[in-house]
Amino acid sequence: MPTHEYLSVTTLSAYLQRKFDQDPYLNRVYLTGELSNFRLRPGHQYFSLKDDHAKISAVMFKSAFNKLKFTPESGMKVLVVGRVTMYAASGQYQIVIEHMEPDGVGAFYQAYEQLKAKLEKAGAFAQNQRPLRQFPTQVAVITSPSGAVIQDIRTTVARRYPGLQLTLYPAVVQGDGSAKDLVRQLHRVAEHGDYDAVIIGRGGGSIEDLWPFNDETVAQAVLAMPMPVVSSVGHETDTTIVDFVADHRAATPTAAAELVTPVTLVDAINGIAQYRSRITAAMQNRLTALQERLARSQKSVVLTQPNRLYDQYVQQVDQLTTRLQQVMQSQLEALGHRVSLCRAALAPRNLQLRLNAQTQVVQQLRQRLTHATAVELVNKRQAMQSAVAGLDHLSPLKILGRGYTYVTDDNGKMLKTTSDYQVDATVTIHTQDGEVAAQVQQLKENNANG
Amino acid sequence: MAEPTFEDNLAQLEKIVAQLEQGDVPLEQALAQFKTGVQLSQKLETTLKDAEQAVTKEVTDDGSVKAFDPDHA
Incomplete structure (x- = not known):
């Protein structure tokens, strides 16, 4: 009898689990079926998928389940994407669902993705990003007249900026003909032209309910609007094509109303009052500064004590006068000294001496003159005597x-x-x-x- | 020239505030600006305060406009 190696259950389960995990087909499975035993739990979801002949356990972890745009119910036909694994503890294989959508809307999703890709490629999503007017006067709203959307918008606008004129363009927002109606109202708003912005929206609903907002004609009409478009379609998790092509997207109607009233009336009034007090303060400061400057000038020494301007010169003149007097004094003294020297030289004794000397000179000269005259007289007499003798010879008397x-x-x-x-x-x-x-x-x- | 909008006037006021706070405008001009600024601010404030709460209108399919009545929508 051949000997057999017996495996433990755990070993076998681990082996099987590895088979599941390594299988390339089981790693990503697209599956259609009907939801069964679905009961909403706070965390991860455990239910089954079945069809007429078979059934498979299914698990959907919290992170994947929170991304769903619809609420699953038992009996609902769904399309799921996931991987098949084995849960060793219970010996069951199961599908771990990564994505689930209701069957029948798969075609919607495909069309949605196609249109989204097309518009995105054409640059339509970035085409319009016009700013909203800070102080709008008129805003149009395209939505259902009976829904909560218009009510929320009215309430919010009345609270924030009550002067804003809202004009409702009632539209059919779901069902057949809805897209056509939305386009018609968009055109009417565009024709009117005077609106500062237009809000287009509807409340939350199923993917089918929101479908008109994924319509290409609606998207093109939104793109062609002459004023900024604010979209508020469905819940925050729903993103429609209109949301992508609009200038602004609001998560809720209230948010849309807040977007079109960027500044509340109270803030605006306060802001303007603040500006006024700022210019008043600026002006006040300016004037105070100028007044202080003026006062400083008025108090300046030059204006209050003008004599200070020439005090210095007066002092200078005084000093110069003193110096002049001193100089004159010393000059006079020097001259006086010279005069007294001269006067001393002119004293009578000296004069007498000089007179005597001069007298002596005169006497000497007189003696010399007398002597010289006498000599001359003798000479002349002799000459005359000889001349007379000569004459005597010639005298007629002699003849x-x-x-x-x-x-x-x-x-x-x-x-x-x-x-x-x-x-x-x-x-x-x-x-x-x-x-x-x-x-x-x-x-x-x-x-x-x- | 078209009547200046609320935003135009507000921008003008902001410009005046900035210039006056900068303080490099000649005094005579500053006084004139100040006067304009105060007038503008009063006008803007009056515009805002006096605006009555607007009633939401509804444009019907035949093009006529009526007050929107949510109870009979």
């Missing part, structure tokens, strides 16, 4: 002495020629020792001369 005479008329006039005589005229003949009176008797001229 008369030798026998010559001369004759004069009554008038004493010397008669030199015959013609000087007249007959019978009395003449005087001058001799050496006297005169002889004679009478002319006859005139006889020598013919030798004529």
